[in-house]
Structure formats: C-alpha cells, structure tokens
Amino acid sequence: MNCTACTRPLDAPAQLCTACTRGLDVRLAELPGQYLLLATHLRPGAARGDGPVALVRTPPLPVREDVLDMRATGGMVTMLEDWRAAMQNARGWGPPARTGTIERRVMAAARGLRINLDWIAEFFEGAGDMAREIRALAGQAAALLDPAPPTLAVGECAADLGGGDICGAPLRVPTGTGAVEVRCRRCGADYPPHMWLTLATGAWADAQGVAA
Ligand SMILES: [Zn+2]
Ligand SMILES: [Zn+2]
Structure with a gap:
C-alpha cells in the first residue's frame, strides 16, 4: 500500500x-x-516606481x-x-x-x-x-x-522539508537582474542555473530524490 x-x-x-x-x-x-x-x-507596492511618472494626477493603484x-x-x-x-x-x-x-x-x-x-x-x-x-x-x-519583483517561473521547489515532505513552493527568477541562482523563498533551498531545466520539467525530484 x-x-x-x-x-x-x-x-x-x-x-x-x-x-x-x-x-x-x-x-x-x-x-x-x-x-x-x-x-x-x-x-x-506603491514604491515600485515602474509606472508613468508624468501624470499630473496619480490614479489609485488597482x-x-x-x-x-x-x-x-x-x-x-x-x-x-x-x-x-x-x-x-x-x-x-x-x-x-x-x-x-x-x-x-x-x-x-x-x-x-x-x-x-x-x-x-x-x-x-x-x-x-x-x-x-x-x-x-x-x-x-x-x-x-x-x-518579489516581476519574475519568471522555473518550477516547484523539490527540497525535502524533513521526512520526505516536499516543499513544493513556486520557484521564480527575478527578471532583468542577471540572477545566477534561484533560492526558494519558502525554505531557502538554492538551485544553480544548470538545475533550472530539470526543475521546469519536473524531472529533478525523480532523478535526485532531494535537492536540499
Ligand atoms: Zn506521503
Ligand atoms: Zn522550498
């Protein structure tokens, strides 16, 4: 069973x-x-500063x-x-x-x-x-x-939180920052770029068991 x-x-x-x-x-x-x-x-967040700045009246944030x-x-x-x-x-x-x-x-x-x-x-x-x-x-x-700033989804965190409970949080790379590493914001597991493709295809957990 x-x-x-x-x-x-x-x-x-x-x-x-x-x-x-x-x-x-x-x-x-x-x-x-x-x-x-x-x-x-x-x-x-009101402080992002990526909207038009020349408007006389700022419309309320959606x-x-x-x-x-x-x-x-x-x-x-x-x-x-x-x-x-x-x-x-x-x-x-x-x-x-x-x-x-x-x-x-x-x-x-x-x-x-x-x-x-x-x-x-x-x-x-x-x-x-x-x-x-x-x-x-x-x-x-x-x-x-x-x-987080605008990001690119790369898959779900495959880290083992203990006893085999898989984290599963969405992993995202900040865009436009030249980030070279993905860190899970939930559990802190790190994923260097060579792992991203495996993460995105879901093959990582199968191949490695755990990623932490
Ligand atoms: Zn189970
Ligand atoms: Zn995680």
Missing part, C-alpha cells in the same frame, strides 16, 4: 504517510494566518485580482470548506455550517480538518487529493504574500 499523496510505500494500511500528514497539519495551521496577511497585500480571488468566496475558504464537507460526509456526518465572516470560516474549516487529521490520514479516501490541493493552495498563498 502506498501513500495516496506522494505514492511512497507505507508500513501500515493508511491513506497518507507520516510526512504528508505532518505537512498537511502544518499547512492547515498556517492558512488562516496567511489569509489574514493577504488583506495587507490587496494593492501592489486592486490585485489574484489576491482578491484567493480571499473571496471560491478561493481559500471554499477549498477548505469543500474538503471539510467531503470529510464529514465520508464519516456520515452532516455538512458543516458556512456562516460568519470569511476569516472565521477559513479558521473554522482549517480547524475542523486538523482535529480530524488522524482519521483523514488513516481512512479518508480523498486524503491524497486533499493533501496535494492544500499544498498547492498554501504555495499560492505564500507566493501572493511574497513582494
């Missing part, structure tokens, strides 16, 4: 290995805080739609609530309430999943998809919170 998230062999029958379970737990714990922080990233989407219904809250509802349904429980502010709903859904994590890791048939989707969601939230 294999972990349904990372496909590694398991010692005992379960849905998730301990590394994927721990990674999921950490991400569920961090998501409500990321949600709150995103409120301070709704408008692009709202960042990617941040708005993540914070609105259909974004983070909906993914968490849908997984919580699927989990409760699988346990024969009724659907969870979706009431209150979106902030409170994000918190309630993440907590509802965390307190059932043992059951999820052992029995929930959707656990693998859930772990992968929430890893991607946390990576997207981290990328939105990252005030």
